[in-house]
Amino acid sequence: MKFSNVMATAGEWVRGEGPHYQVVISSRVRLARNLRNRAFPGWAKKAERISILDLIRPRVEELTEMQDSFSESLQELSALERQVLVERHLISREHAAKGVGSAVVMNRRQTLSIMINEEDHLRMQSIRSGLQLKQAFKLVDKIDSALESKLEFAYDQRLGYLTACPTNVGTGMRASAMLHLPGLVLSELINQVIQAVSKIGLAVRGLYGEGTEAMGNLFQISNQTTLGEKEDEIINRLSKVIETIIEKEHDARQVLLQKKSNTLWDQIGRAYGVLTYAHAMASKEALNLLSIIKLGVDLGAFPEDRRLPIDELFIDIQPAHLQKSSQQKLNAEERDHLRAQIIRERLKLFPKPDISKMARESGDGSTAGPSNNE
Amino acid sequence: MQKVNLCDACSKEKGVQDPTGFALADLLLGIGAAEEIEKGASTQKCPVCGFSQADFKKTGRLGCSACYVTFAEGLNTLLKAMHKGTEHVGKLPQRAHRAMELNHRMRNLTENLQKAVAEENYETAASLRDQIKQLESEIAT
Numbered sequence: 001m002k003f004s005n006v007m008a009t010a011g012e013w014v015r016g017e018g019p020h021y022q023v024v025i026s027s028r029v030r031l032a033r034n035l036r037n038r039a040f041p042g043w044a045k046k047a048e049r050i051s052i053l054d055l056i057r058p059r060v061e062e063l064t065e066m067q068d069s070f071s072e073s074l075q076e077l078s079a080l081e082r083q084v085l086v087e088r089h090l091i092s093r094e095h096a097a098k099g100v101g102s103a104v105v106m107n108r109r110q111t112l113s114i115m116i117n118e119e120d121h122l123r124m125q126s127i128r129s130g131l132q133l134k135q136a137f138k139l140v141d142k143i144d145s146a147l148e149s150k151l152e153f154a155y156d157q158r159l160g161y162l163t164a165c166p167t168n169v170g171t172g173m174r175a176s177a178m179l180h181l182p183g184l185v186l187s188e189l190i191n192q193v194i195q196a197v198s199k200i201g202l203a204v205r206g207l208y209g210e211g212t213e214a215m216g217n218l219f220q221i222s223n224q225t226t227l228g229e230k231e232d233e234i235i236n237r238l239s240k241v242i243e244t245i246i247e248k249e250h251d252a253r254q255v256l257l258q259k260k261s262n263t264l265w266d267q268i269g270r271a272y273g274v275l276t277y278a279h280a281m282a283s284k285e286a287l288n289l290l291s292i293i294k295l296g297v298d299l300g301a302f303p304e305d306r307r308l309p310i311d312e313l314f315i316d317i318q319p320a321h322l323q324k325s326s327q328q329k330l331n332a333e334e335r336d337h338l339r340a341q342i343i344r345e346r347l348k349l350f351p352k353p354d355i356s357k358m359a360r361e362s363g364d365g366s367t368a369g370p371s372n373n374e
Numbered sequence: 375m376q377k378v379n380l381c382d383a384c385s386k387e388k389g390v391q392d393p394t395g396f397a398l399a400d401l402l403l404g405i406g407a408a409e410e411i412e413k414g415a416s417t418q419k420c421p422v423c424g425f426s427q428a429d430f431k432k433t434g435r436l437g438c439s440a441c442y443v444t445f446a447e448g449l450n451t452l453l454k455a456m457h458k459g460t461e462h463v464g465k466l467p468q469r470a471h472r473a474m475e476l477n478h479r480m481r482n483l484t485e486n487l488q489k490a491v492a493e494e495n496y497e498t499a500a501s502l503r504d505q506i507k508q509l510e511s512e513i514a515t
Contacts, residue, residue: 034438034439035439036439037422037438037439037440038438038439039423039425039437039438040435040436040437040438040439042433042435043423043425043429043435043436043437043438119435141465144465148467153467154438154439155467156439156442156462157462158460158461158462159442159453159461159462160462160464160465161462161465162439162442164435164436165434165435165436166436166449166452166453166456167456169442169453169457169462170457170462170464171462171464171465173464201458225456225457225458226457227453227456227457227458227459227460227461227462228457228458228459228460228461228462228463229458229459229463229464230463230464231464231465
């Protein structure tokens with residue numbers, strides 16, 4: 001499979017069809033594995049990295065799940081192509097910075113991607129739409145079992161799977177979900193949630209993981225620890241916390257509808273207006289406004305069939321996707337113009353927000369009218 | 375920005391302590407992490423990959439899987455502070471271990487059989503053949 005095929009089809013997870021799709025964008029589970037007694041990629045010399053890659057790559061490519069896969073060495077991919085894969089969460093930012101001796105193999109549906117010689121020799125990741133951590137784990141667990149019969153993984157009876165960074169030792173598993181939480185952000189409850197979650201050993205991060213900013217009201221929540229707890233226990237614990245956050249998000253939206261409906265409609269109207277008429281837009285602004293439109297779809301202000309075009313825009317307006325689809329390298333100003341243009345075109349057939357529908361959906365006519373909130 | 379090269383004594387006097395290395399290990403593993411590692415093995419190098427504790431201080435990553443044995447002492451304290459428990463209770467790569475063990479035994483038996491045949495030691499060869507058959511059925515299950 002060629003890169004153009006990857007580019008042409010959006011990953012399955014973008015078509016938000018999974019459970020709790022209104023709040024949970026995607027679920028990901030990754031396992032880190034290493035070969036026994038071989039230097040980890042960060043410490044290995046170039047020749048050793050290449051020999052490790054040559055050992056692992058054929059084993060990965062021959063997996064049944066990897067038939068008709070996209071498999072490429074990192075040095076064969078342009079900077080832009082790598083960035084596209086980062087924007088789709090198919091490789092990490094760290095992996096995108098790698099060159100000779102590193103590769104990525106992913107299946108056609110873009111639900112499974114395997115990084116070779118990232119921070120560990122193997123990083124296997126499964127990504128699904130909505131809240132499907134168990135299903136994501138099942139797939140990557142299966143891949144792990146298939147590979148461990150052919151490759152000797154570094155494993156210690158006491159410490160479990162050994163990883164380059166001690167923070168991953170044990171299960172080598174990081175399970176995470178991408179949540180869309182505009183309700184909690186607009187009602188200024190998000191910091192409380194983040195603090196509560198951090199206290200129970202889970203991490204909350206921005207759009208692209210560690211050290212990145214939260215944009216578009218998108219948050220990643222993941223397990224922090226990997227040793228002393230079984231894989232399914234970690235996933236159950238994380239799933240329960242996420243289910244609680246989903247509830248809190250829905251509660252926050254209801255409260256907004258009932259007590260701050262004016263503010264809410266103002267936000268949705270402004271987002272619609274700016275996105276429909278702007279001629280220059282930075283990605284941060286675009287993501288933040290699209291987030292409000294997405295909320296509008298959830299609340300019934302826009303028809304349900306407008307969900308997919310909005311979800312696709314979240315991906316397509318990111319810098320590398322913009323440039324790759326326009327087939328040219330653009331500076332920041334040109335990107336902002338192109339971004340605004342694409343958004344305007346896609347929103348051409350988008351109906352104006354229908355507030356009356358929203359009030360009905362809130363299920364409480366008496367408090368939901370705009371005049372009740374002066 | 376100004377770059378200054380300081381000797382050990384001066385850097386202590388001025389309160390400069392290898393900012394990059396110190397910060398990385400500590401940031402990653404919590405304050406005091408770098409010291410914990412140091413306690414474990416100050417001059418030790420991993421016999422498999424040649425990694426030293428100074429390298430860990432710099433990168434926050436280990437050199438190879440054998441480093442977990444080499445630097446076990448310092449790492450144990452770290453892992454305790456970092457994780458829920460100190461022992462792995464999750465997935466075991468059992469099938470792989472079993473398969474590898476069986477393969478290893480098979481290789482030995484095959485080699486011995488070839489040797490026995492070459493030496494015309496047919497009694498031993500017959501017994502080895504039986505053992506190989508048995509092992510084959512074990513692998514098949």
